[in-house]
Amino acid sequence: MNITKQDILNASILIVDDQEANVALLETLLSDAGYTNVSSTMNPTEVGSLYRKNSYDLILLDLQMPEMDGFQVMECLKVNMENDYLPVIVLTAQPGHKLRALECGAKDFISKPIDVVEVKTRIHNMLEVRLLYKKMADYNRLLEETVQERTAELRESEARFRSLTELASDWYWEQDENGKFTKVSGPVLEMLGIQVDSFSDNELDTYSTNNKELTGWNEDERRELQEIIAARQPFIDFSFSRTTPTGERNFYRVSGTPMFDHTSRFIGYRGIGIQCKEMP
Structure with missing residues (x-):
C-alpha cells in the first residue's frame, strides 16, 4: 500500500484565496514542483460545490477572505464530506489563527509570507498522508464487499449442501x-x-x-x-x-x-x- 512520487504529483489540489497574486504564486510554485492537477478559485462560496464535484485530495485555504472566511469554508466542507477527514492546509499571517484552524479540522498550516521550501514540504507530506488514507479507505471498502460476497456464497453453498443431504x-x-x-x-x-x-x-x-x-x-x-x-x-x-x-x-x-x-x-x-x- 505504497504511495509513489507520481501519485503525489497527480493528486488533485484546489487553491482558495481572494488575492490573485497569492493564487498565481501558489500555482507557479506547484507547477514548478511537478504537480499536474491544480485548480483555483477566488470565490470562497464556491468551495463546497467544487469539492462535491471534484473531491480534492488537498485544499490550500486562505483564512482571511471577505464575504466568507476560511473558518466558515471549513464548516461548509464538513457538511459536504462523506467522511470526517478534512484535507485542508490553511494559509495565514496570524499566528493566533493556527490553533483555531486546527481545532476546526484543518490538518496543517502554512505561514504567510510564504516560504517556498516550507510550502513544498508541507504539501508533499500532507498529500502522502491523504492518499494513504484514501487508499486504506478503498481497501477497507473492498474488503467489506469481499466479506459480504463470501458470506453470501457460503450461505448459498450451505443451503445447497443441506438440500443435497436431505435428498440423500x-x-x-x-x-x-x-x-x-x-x-x-x-x-x-x-x-x-x-x-x-x-x-x-x-x-x-x-x-x-x-x-x-x-x-x-x-x-x-x-x-x-x-x-x-x-x-x-x-x-x-x-x-x-x-x-x-x-x-x-x-x-x-x-x-x-x-x-x-x-x-x-x-x-x-x-x-x-x-x-x-x-x-x-
Whole structure:
C-alpha cells in the first residue's frame, strides 16, 4: 500500500484565496514542483460545490477572505464530506489563527509570507498522508464487499449442501460443542422415537412416552459412538439399532464430521442419518 512520487504529483489540489497574486504564486510554485492537477478559485462560496464535484485530495485555504472566511469554508466542507477527514492546509499571517484552524479540522498550516521550501514540504507530506488514507479507505471498502460476497456464497453453498443431504438421507443434524442438537431436519424424532439431546449422553439409553421410561438402545453401540465423538473423529455409516417396546428392532446409519472455527476451536458436529431395513 505504497504511495509513489507520481501519485503525489497527480493528486488533485484546489487553491482558495481572494488575492490573485497569492493564487498565481501558489500555482507557479506547484507547477514548478511537478504537480499536474491544480485548480483555483477566488470565490470562497464556491468551495463546497467544487469539492462535491471534484473531491480534492488537498485544499490550500486562505483564512482571511471577505464575504466568507476560511473558518466558515471549513464548516461548509464538513457538511459536504462523506467522511470526517478534512484535507485542508490553511494559509495565514496570524499566528493566533493556527490553533483555531486546527481545532476546526484543518490538518496543517502554512505561514504567510510564504516560504517556498516550507510550502513544498508541507504539501508533499500532507498529500502522502491523504492518499494513504484514501487508499486504506478503498481497501477497507473492498474488503467489506469481499466479506459480504463470501458470506453470501457460503450461505448459498450451505443451503445447497443441506438440500443435497436431505435428498440423500432421512435427516440432517448439527450439534454444538456440548453435544446438544442445534439443527435437525427431517423426521428424526419420529423415526428414532425419542427427544434426542445428544448422541453421547444417557438420553440414548432411554426415551419417554406418556411419562413411562422405556429402554431399547444397544449399550455397546452407544459406548463406541461416544468414544468416536470424544476423540473428535469423523465417522461414516456408523450403525446402531434400537428395539421398540413392541419388540421390533430398527436399524440406522449415521455419519458425522467435527466442525471447527477459524481459530481451530471445536464447535460441534454435523452429519446425516438414514433408517435401514436391516443391520448393514
